[in-house]
Amino acid sequence: DTGVSQNPRHKITKRGQNVTFRCDPISEHNRLYWYRQTLGQGPEFLTYFQNEAQLEKSRLLSDRFSAERPKGSFSTLEIQRTEQGDSAMYLCASRAPRGRDTGELFFGEGSRLTVL
Amino acid sequence: AQSVTQLGSHVSVSEGALVLLRCNYSSSVPPYLFWYVQYPNQGLQLLLKYTSAATLVKGINGFEAEFKKSETSFHLTKPSAHMSDAAEYFCAVSDNAGNNRKLIWGLGTSLAVNP
Numbered sequence: 001d002t003g004v005s006q007n008p009r010h011k012i013t014k015r016g017q018n019v020t021f022r023c024d025p026i027s028e029h030n031r032l033y034w035y036r037q038t039l040g041q042g043p044e045f046l047t048y049f050q051n052e053a054q055l056e057k058s059r060l061l062s063d064r065f066s067a068e069r070p071k072g073s074f075s076t077l078e079i080q081r082t083e084q085g086d087s088a089m090y091l092c093a094s095r096a097p098r099g100r101d102t103g104e105l106f107f108g109e110g111s112r113l114t115v116l
Numbered sequence: 117a118q119s120v121t122q123l124g125s126h127v128s129v130s131e132g133a134l135v136l137l138r139c140n141y142s143s144s145v146p147p148y149l150f151w152y153v154q155y156p157n158q159g160l161q162l163l164l165k166y167t168s169a170a171t172l173v174k175g176i177n178g179f180e181a182e183f184k185k186s187e188t189s190f191h192l193t194k195p196s197a198h199m200s201d202a203a204e205y206f207c208a209v210s211d212n213a214g215n216n217r218k219l220i221w222g223l224g225t226s227l228a229v230n231p
Contacts, residue, residue: 003128033218040125040223040224042208043219044222045218102165103165104162104165105160107152107160108158110158110159
């Protein structure tokens, strides 16, 4: 068990460019979450997957944001036409399936986005 | 709707002193409550959680928290602070005790430990 892995850890981009982040959850975890965290704030929920199905999306997730989990394993979060307000830490978390669930979310180390 | 309030965005204690970080919640159903810690440039790590079992919950690194329904509180304590405890601490409540799909987070409390 290598934990939740996110990459890249840091991304600097110019306004208007597209960026994609990847999250590899703990292997047996079927539930995956994306959060966004800005300085001095708690994490804000973005979206939730159970296996490959995206079951919930926050209103924070504008049409420039899209997340996928095509095979129910890794997930990607893409931001199109980035804006300076998108600068934040993007956190991925996974959770064990029913029967082995303790309620705990296991977080990756995050992907920090800076939009110039 | 559920919510979490962390009183005090910054707390400073001396090494060896008691740590008390305050968290109050609002929930229409019996909540699941969590404390997470975040070190600089790192993700969040679970310290402890309350899931309707014992009201006094012990976590890692010597931290514990007590669930008080009458006060809607879940304050985090540690008897003796260590320099390595300096970090950001987040209290969170689940949005659905039976199938919590996401956590509702407080704004965090930054703990500084002075030598």
